[in-house]
Amino acid sequence: KAGVTQTPRYLIKTRGQQVTLSCSPISGHRSVSWYQQTPGQGLQFLFEYFSETQRNKGNFPGRFSGRQFSNSRSEMNVSTLELGDSALYLCASSATGSTGELFFGEGSRLTVL
Amino acid sequence: GESVGLHLPTLSVQEGDNSIINCAYSNSASDYFIWYKQESGKGPQFIIDIRSNMDKRQGQRVTVLLNKTVKHLSLQIAATQPGDSAVYFCAESSSGGSYIPTFGRGTSLIVHP
Numbered sequence: 332k333a334g335v336t337q338t339p340r341y342l343i344k345t346r347g348q349q350v351t352l353s354c355s356p357i358s359g360h361r362s363v364s365w366y367q368q369t370p371g372q373g374l375q376f377l378f379e380y381f382s383e384t385q386r387n388k389g390n391f392p393g394r395f396s397g398r399q400f401s402n403s404r405s406e407m408n409v410s411t412l413e414l415g416d417s418a419l420y421l422c423a424s425s426a427t428g429s430t431g432e433l434f435f436g437e438g439s440r441l442t443v444l
Numbered sequence: 445g446e447s448v449g450l451h452l453p454t455l456s457v458q459e460g461d462n463s464i465i466n467c468a469y470s471n472s473a474s475d476y477f478i479w480y481k482q483e484s485g486k487g488p489q490f491i492i493d494i495r496s497n498m499d500k501r502q503g504q505r506v507t508v509l510l511n512k513t514v515k516h517l518s519l520q521i522a523a524t525q526p527g528d529s530a531v532y533f534c535a536e537s538s539s540g541g542s543y544i545p546t547f548g549r550g551t552s553l554i555v556h557p
Contacts (some may be wrong), residue, residue: 335487364544374488374533374547387544421487432478433545435487 335357336438337422343442349410352439354401354418356424363405364384366435367429377420380432381427417443418435445496456554465523467517474536478545479508485532491519491532498528519552529555553555 336355343348356363364387365377375382380399397407403424409416419440423433459465469477475496480488494501495508496510499507506518517534531552535545 359549366547373549376544376546379544423487432490433488435489437485437487 335424337420337436337439338414339439340437341440341442343444344412345444346412346414346421347397348412349408350412350441351406351408352420354405354407354422354424354436356422357434360424360426360434361403362425362427363403364397364423364425365405365407365423366421367391367438368411368421368438369417373382374421377407412443414443447522453549454552454554456556457524459524459526459555459557461524463521463528463553463555465519465521465534465553467519467548467550469515469517469534469536471536471538471546472515475539476537476543476545477508477510477517478535478537479527480518480535480547481530481532482533482550490531511537518556524555525555526555526557529553 334356338353354363362381364379367375367377377391378385378397379387383399394410399405419438421435421438422439423435425433463508478493479491479493482488492503492506492508494510496512499510505522509518529540531550532549535550537543
């Protein structure tokens with residue numbers, strides 16, 4: 332069974348630009364969560380999608396958004412990038428989202444210059 | 445506010461020793477706890493979990509202990525191997541809430557051969 336796939340793995344953007352990250356969950360998993368990981372703040376929850384609906388949302392500004400498609404694939408978008416958005420963005424999937432056992436991808440490393 | 449944190453940011457051990465990684469949590473409503481391992485360049489990987497109706501759970505070479513009285517969680521790794529070198533995160537969630545796990549800051553385990 333293929334794991335969680337995130338693309339791109341690495342990207343460099345400049346301030347003010349926007350970025351879209353993609354996540355393909357494990358086949359059959361309907362819940363997709365996104366996390367931001369930085370050395371200073373650790374793993375911070377962004378949002379969770381289940382069956383194309385945002386079910387939970389973390390404490391991030393509106394510049395961070397996401398969506399989920401009917402095949403459970405998910406994208407997240409960050410608009411008007413700031414230097415502080417440089418981070419590893421991790422996607423995690425689970426079958427139902429009703430337990431804490433998440434299956435993580437390897438992440439998308441975003442650098443904002 | 446509620447938080448999950450770790451006592452030690454770095455733990456260095458010799459190969460073959462037993463390792464103990466500690467974690468404190470403050471949300472008394474948390475009833476589900478998980479340990480994740482994150483190797484360099486990879487996403488976090490589920491190790492073991494424990495529910496609040498238990499105080500100990502064992503896996504392969506790992507044991508998680510839960511002390512609800514003092515809100516403390518620990519991960520014990522027996523006969524630590526170089527392949528155990530990684531950052532370890534504890535996470536907590538609540539079945540009465542969204543099940544979204546809140547992660548601690550992480551402890552870096554370094555195993556010397």
